[in-house]
Amino acid sequence: MLFSVFKARDRAEQALTQARTLQLESDLRIRERRAADEDFRQAMLTADIDTAEEAITRQRMAETQQLQVETKMQNMQMLLSLLQNPVQLGMAKR
Numbered sequence: 001m002l003f004s005v006f007k008a009r010d011r012a013e014q015a016l017t018q019a020r021t022l023q024l025e026s027d028l029r030i031r032e033r034r035a036a037d038e039d040f041r042q043a044m045l046t047a048d049i050d051t052a053e054e055a056i057t058r059q060r061m062a063e064t065q066q067l068q069v070e071t072k073m074q075n076m077q078m079l080l081s082l083l084q085n086p087v088q089l090g091m092a093k094r
Contacts, residue, residue, distance in 0.1 A: 008083070011083065012083050015080055015083060016080070019073070019076045019077075019080065022069055022073050025069050026073065029062050029066040032065075033062040033066065036055050036058040036062055037059060039055040040059065043055055
C-alpha cells in the first residue's frame, strides 16, 4: 500500500513538472508570435515586402506550435484532474 502511495506521488510530480515545461513553452510561443506581429507591422510601414513575408511565415509557424502546445496542456490538465481524484483515476484505468 505504501509503495502505491509513493508511486502516485511520483506520477503527480512528473505530471506537474511536465505541465510547467508546457507552460514555459506556451509562453515562448506567445512571445515569438508577438515578435513576428511587430516585425510584420514594421516591415509594412517601411514597405519591405520580403521581410513582411518572412514575418508572416514566422507568425504562422508560432501559431501552429502554440496550438500544439495548447492541445498538450489540455491533455495534461485532464491527467492532473484524474490524479487529484482517485475514484476517477480508478474508473479511467478500467
